[in-house]
Amino acid sequence: MENPTRLTKNKWLFRGNSELKVEPETTIRGALTLLMSNLNVSDDRPVIPMSVSEPSAFPCFGTAQVAADAIAEAVRSTEFNGYPPTEGILPARRAVAEYLSEYLPYKLSPDDVFMTLGCHQAAQTILHVLGGSKSNILIPRPCFPYVDVFAQKANLEVRFFNLLPEKNWEVDLDSVIAVADENTVAMFIINPGNPCGNVFTYNHLKKVAETARKLGILVISDEVYGHIVFGENPFVPMGVFASITPIVTLGSISKRWMVPGWRIGWLVAHDPDGILKEHGIITSIKQYFNLSSYPPAFIQGALPHILAETKDDFFSKTLDIIKESAISCYEGIQDVPGLSCPTRPQGSMCVMVELDISVFEDIKDDLDFCLKLAKEESVIILPGVSVGLRNWLRVTFAIDPSHLQDGIKRLKSFCERHSKIA
Amino acid sequence: MGKQEWGFEENHEVHAAAAFSIRNILESIMGNIDEKRSGKPMIHLGHGDPSVYPCFRTHISVEDALVESVRSANFNCYPAGVGIDPARSAIAEHLSKDLPYKIETDDVFLTAGGNHAIEILLTVLARPDANILFPRPNYPVYEARARFSPLEVRHFDLLPENGVKTLADRKTVAIVVINPRNPCGNVYTFDHLKKIAETARELGILVISDEVYAHQVFGDKPFIPMGVFGDIAPVLTLGSLSKRWIVPGWRFGWIAITDPTSILQETGVAGSLKSCLTISADPATVIQGAIPSVIKNTPKSFFLNINKLLKEVADLFFEKIKEVPLVTCPHKSEGSMFSMVMLNIPAFKDIADDTDFCMKLAKEECMILFPGSAVGLKNWVRVSFATEPKVLEEAIERMKTFCLKHAKY
Numbered sequence: 001m002e003n004p005t006r007l008t009k010n011k012w013l014f015r016g017n018s019e020l021k022v023e024p025e026t027t028i029r030g031a032l033t034l035l036m037s038n039l040n041v042s043d044d045r046p047v048i049p050m051s052v053s054e055p056s057a058f059p060c061f062g063t064a065q066v067a068a069d070a071i072a073e074a075v076r077s078t079e080f081n082g083y084p085p086t087e088g089i090l091p092a093r094r095a096v097a098e099y100l101s102e103y104l105p106y107k108l109s110p111d112d113v114f115m116t117l118g119c120h121q122a123a124q125t126i127l128h129v130l131g132g133s134k135s136n137i138l139i140p141r142p143c144f145p146y147v148d149v150f151a152q153k154a155n156l157e158v159r160f161f162n163l164l165p166e167k168n169w170e171v172d173l174d175s176v177i178a179v180a181d182e183n184t185v186a187m188f189i190i191n192p193g194n195p196c197g198n199v200f201t202y203n204h205l206k207k208v209a210e211t212a213r214k215l216g217i218l219v220i221s222d223e224v225y226g227h228i229v230f231g232e233n234p235f236v237p238m239g240v241f242a243s244i245t246p247i248v249t250l251g252s253i254s255k256r257w258m259v260p261g262w263r264i265g266w267l268v269a270h271d272p273d274g275i276l277k278e279h280g281i282i283t284s285i286k287q288y289f290n291l292s293s294y295p296p297a298f299i300q301g302a303l304p305h306i307l308a309e310t311k312d313d314f315f316s317k318t319l320d321i322i323k324e325s326a327i328s329c330y331e332g333i334q335d336v337p338g339l340s341c342p343t344r345p346q347g348s349m350c351v352m353v354e355l356d357i358s359v360f361e362d363i364k365d366d367l368d369f370c371l372k373l374a375k376e377e378s379v380i381i382l383p384g385v386s387v388g389l390r391n392w393l394r395v396t397f398a399i400d401p402s403h404l405q406d407g408i409k410r411l412k413s414f415c416e417r418h419s420k421i422a
Numbered sequence: 423m424g425k426q427e428w429g430f431e432e433n434h435e436v437h438a439a440a441a442f443s444i445r446n447i448l449e450s451i452m453g454n455i456d457e458k459r460s461g462k463p464m465i466h467l468g469h470g471d472p473s474v475y476p477c478f479r480t481h482i483s484v485e486d487a488l489v490e491s492v493r494s495a496n497f498n499c500y501p502a503g504v505g506i507d508p509a510r511s512a513i514a515e516h517l518s519k520d521l522p523y524k525i526e527t528d529d530v531f532l533t534a535g536g537n538h539a540i541e542i543l544l545t546v547l548a549r550p551d552a553n554i555l556f557p558r559p560n561y562p563v564y565e566a567r568a569r570f571s572p573l574e575v576r577h578f579d580l581l582p583e584n585g586v587k588t589l590a591d592r593k594t595v596a597i598v599v600i601n602p603r604n605p606c607g608n609v610y611t612f613d614h615l616k617k618i619a620e621t622a623r624e625l626g627i628l629v630i631s632d633e634v635y636a637h638q639v640f641g642d643k644p645f646i647p648m649g650v651f652g653d654i655a656p657v658l659t660l661g662s663l664s665k666r667w668i669v670p671g672w673r674f675g676w677i678a679i680t681d682p683t684s685i686l687q688e689t690g691v692a693g694s695l696k697s698c699l700t701i702s703a704d705p706a707t708v709i710q711g712a713i714p715s716v717i718k719n720t721p722k723s724f725f726l727n728i729n730k731l732l733k734e735v736a737d738l739f740f741e742k743i744k745e746v747p748l749v750t751c752p753h754k755s756e757g758s759m760f761s762m763v764m765l766n767i768p769a770f771k772d773i774a775d776d777t778d779f780c781m782k783l784a785k786e787e788c789m790i791l792f793p794g795s796a797v798g799l800k801n802w803v804r805v806s807f808a809t810e811p812k813v814l815e816e817a818i819e820r821m822k823t824f825c826l827k828h829a830k831y
Contacts, residue, residue, distance in 0.1 A: 014595040016690025020697040081473040117703040261707030280432020287440035293534040297671030
């Protein structure tokens with residue numbers, strides 16, 4: 001074949017999309033890549049990942065056998081190789097409706113449930129549906145970073161409200177009211193909290209709903225860590241307050257069943273008064289699914305069995321390990337110079353830890369701390385800048401308990417080594 | 423208490439784009455189906471999904487690979503945005519077999535199906551004022567996603583070639599080629615594909631080659647991947663498991679950079695693909711984990727058998743459709759799962775157009791065809807012949823009944 005002369009770049013009319021570029025430390029994946037590339041390859045010790053809520057990598061956090069069996073059976077049935085309906089197959093939607101209704105004062109209909117590729121796509125969907133010219137959305141600070149990124153991609157202006165560390169990371173409702181205006185469409189919360197590890201009380205969630213109603217906005221509640229609670233506060237689904245203001249909840253089996261790689265979640269509309277329906281939001285959600293991808297049919301096919309047949313002892317066994325790790329992490333950090341944890345973690349798989357930079361000789365900020373920690377101790381912790389709070393750290397404790405202990409030891413050694421001599 | 427004012431409302435942009443989507447169109451036709459009332463089982467020839475028919479069942483090794491992946495518990499974790507390396511490598515090797523150069527692991531990006539790959543590509547290429555060249559007729563998902571991107575869409579008819587050059591301008595970024603072709607069922611020759619590459623080069627644009635039906639050819643022409651001409655103009659190749667392995671429900675596909683002179687790297691397109699995938703939805707890791715085994719262990723005999731079946735039904739359809747009055751199928755399909763059929767609308771007494779034809783056919787004969795206006799050819803219909811021969815024969819009978827009933831004379 002002839003080999004034509006190579007044209008220079010300038011002759012080609014297409015380019016990459018510069019809007020897609022995000023600063024690496026502002027996404028979890030980006031920050032992780034930065035930190036992992038700083039690891040010292042000649043350090044023989046195992047890398048301790050206290051950076052992502054990914055316990056499935058550890059044998060002690062395996063998924064329930066019944067779940068794996070259900071998937072295998074769905075595959076072998078050959079009933080799920082074809083295109084599913086874009087909003088999800090009815091048995092899956094019904095199963096999720098039943099699963100969630102157990103904790104609500106009303107029954108959800110399968111029509112209120114949409115199956116998604118993980119909680120991730122559920123968030124993308126609702127944000128895209130709400131996006132449009134001039135609209136803005138209220139997001140907590142700190143927050144799991146994907147919300148900010150997705151909102152911007154969905155053409156939504158992002159405005160932040162505060163969470164109060166001194167009050168168990170509750171929403172600063174005054175700051176919500178201060179940033180809202182007539183173009184605000186929704187406020188976003190994560191409960192149990194990521195990155196803070198807090199669990200909102202019934203009364204507080206009720207106040208959040210009432211504030212949203214006053215502002216005429218809906219509440220989007222990311223409940224991917226639903227039921228992963230081990231402190232004083234029980235898990236209260238936001239849908240409980242749907243008669244105060246319309247609620248959309250996002251959830252998945254990723255965390256509770258330790259299977260984020262199965263990529264299955266849901267977007268649920270809690271709309272007993274039909275407000276979301278009346279305003280065309282439900283139709284827009286349905287239409288959006290006609291434009292985008294959806295979870296594999298066989299995983300949807302397995303879901304009814306997974307939700308109905310997983311026994312409580314699987315959940316309590318996993319929760320016990322997470323609780324033990326949470327306590328171990330919190331208590332271990334009390335002894336580490338330069339770090340302080342304002343609130344004991346109560347749920348989810350991570351906790352925010354404050355950095356006192358003045359304690360350290362040669363650490364300029366949280367990103368610097370994390371980069372050096374990776375290099376010197378092969379411990380990966382996420383810098384707070386990734387979740388919107390500079391000079392804090394997000395520490396994930398849902399790892400194998402012995403790895404966690406090792407990680408805390410190395411963290412302590414690092415901090416002692418870098419402390420200014422008193 | 424006064425009426426509560428709410429700050430949110432429906433999204434018109436989403437609605438406008440979704441109107442083009444296959445699912446939307448099929449849903450409105452399906453709304454007319456009533457098996458009880460018509461007394462017949464539904465025949466769905468509206469989409470390329472023969473997985474319901476036992477003769478089209480995927481190979482046991484494919485199911486085995488997936489079950490093994492689930493049971494290993496090694497793939498329960500989050501995947502990297504671009505996909506896990508073993509799956510990417512397997513696809514890279516698989517595609518390289520048909521190319522005069524090797525593509526690397528890093529040239530392969532995994533997506534949640536072919537449709538998701540389209541979403542990613544159009545997001546990456548969209549720029550203010552940019553336009554993209556689509557074939558007419560086209561696969562509707564391109565139209566839907568382009569309107570959501572937004573990219574200006576310009577349509578070309580594949581012959582004559584000069585038509586493409588007059589459509590393009592300095593804001594054109596790419597041309598889309600679907601080979602084997604959905605919806606027409608044709609397969610492009612080596613020379614034709616080469617001309618397209620040369621035209622793209624002259625215009626300074628890249629080629630998006632949608633090869634979801636790769637190797638599903640059963641006529642005279644062999645399947646030639648567009649990547650063969652990657653050194654003439656850069657090519658982004660789309661593929662998926664859905665059609666060749668008959669598992670559209672798995673939602674697994676890929677975008678491969680078939681660009682031996684690395685133009686896509688230099689112009690930032692490769693980097694943007696990576697960025698876009700970092701924040702976009704992922705195909706399930708358990709499926710990715712099964713890919714090396716799927717690629718390695720699916721026997722050639724399975725693919726040969728599927729193509730044999732497709733040829734049988736394609737030929738059967740082409741012969742049998744001649745018996746149906748008021749419709750013509752001018753070309754026998756030589757690839758993909760589709761054939762286009764022209765409707766002689768003026769000869770019907772009460773059928774307004776192709777959409778009306780499909781809606782009434784669904785209502786009266788419990789049968790689904792896809793209206794041609796949704797692919798850009800008004801008063802044609804797209805038929806998926808990928809079904810059992812018996813079902814196809816029954817479908818033809820129902821079409822005959824319907825056309826006779828609605829004929830003017």
